[in-house]
Amino acid sequence: MKIEQQLIDSDKYKVKCPYSMEPIGICIHNTANDASAQSEINYMKSNNNSVSFHIAIDNSKAIQAIPFNRNTWHAGDGSKGKGNRKYISIEICYSKSGGDKFIKAEKNAAKVTAQLLKKYGWTTSAVKKHQDFSNKYCPHRTLDMGWSRFVNMVKKEYNGNSNDNVYRVRKSWADESSQVGAYSVLANAIKKCDEHKGYSVFNGNGKKVYPKSVTMYRVRKKWSDESSQIGAFKELDNAIELCDKNKGKGYSVFDNDGLVVYSA
Structure with missing residues (x-):
């Protein structure tokens, strides 16, 4: 799933993301309201509250507001807390009322989480819930429906379809929009890849097979x-x-x- 970037201005860094960060995992939240990802991003960027997150995801979009090499204030574990200082924060939208919009938003969040795990070379053990860093019951609706269920969704997205023998030519596995071809024969995918500088060939499980x-x-x-x-x-x-x-x-x-x- 494409992550659309709408990054905050650097003059907001002091309030929203004052510290540089080398992330070690992903922290999942529910927004506790029924606003869209765009609305969540707009509100967060417009105020001067020391509350922030990297990505908001709804039933159709994933929007990133803060670079992954900057911290966010999301985990409730203080200015030196591991959650606030070391984890990429994801807000899943439409969690107040639930329903189809939330179900789709949560599925999209599982896709994005799996993409980030592959990007950084992490396993699902790097996926945490807000509750792991503070006493807050969050992500509340995801917890009500079953945390292990969500983690299994991430695992499924991460592992992909083992019967998918299509080789995809992209800039990265996570960047679906950059795909310039999909082939059942690896040699054809390699030929296409060689025509596009900066592209790679990925198998159906998201593993780069060329160049390597x-x-x-x-x-x-x-x-x-x-x-x-x-x-x-x-x-x-x-x-x-x-x-x-x-x-x-x-x-x-x-x-x-x-x-x-x-x-x-």
């Missing part, structure tokens, strides 16, 4: 079955060629991580 540092492509039946290996190449095209020559015999091309990058 690969010393050898191995042609085997299974990654764990070393005895079935019939070739190892520094050039992917050569590995694909050998794999095609043995079409129907169960061979695939594996990279250094044991990831299948091509199957005949």
Whole structure:
């Protein structure tokens, strides 16, 4: 899901985000009202209260107001608290009344959370609730519906569809809007990628498969079955060629991580 940036002016930093930050996780909130993400962002940016958050998400949008390398005042654990100083804050909208708008907003929040986990290389253990940093019962509606349920939604978004063999050419996995092509054959995706500087090829699980540092492509039946290996190449095209020559015999091309990058 695209995160739309509407960043605050730097002259507001002293009030809204005075400290630089190297985030270590994500803190989830519910807004406790029925305003849209745009309304939440507008209000937060317009006042001089020491209350702030990085992203507001509703049923159709995710809007970022504060850079991820600046802190926000959201967790209620003080000026030196880990929540306020180390966590990216996400507000899920339409949580007062609930209903379809909130359900969709929460699903979008799970998508954005999964995108950020991939961006920073975190696992779902980095996803916290406001309640973890203070005694406030927040995110209240998400907690009422089940916190583990939300975490499972994030896990599902993070893991993707393991049956999705489409290779996507994008600037980053999180930036869906930058996609310039989707291919069932990796070689075609690589060709498209080479035409666009700064782009990469991602598999269906969001793992970057090209370009990457690969010393050898191995042609085997299974990654764990070393005895079935019939070739190892520094050039992917050569590995694909050998794999095609043995079409129907169960061979695939594996990279250094044991990831299948091509199957005949």
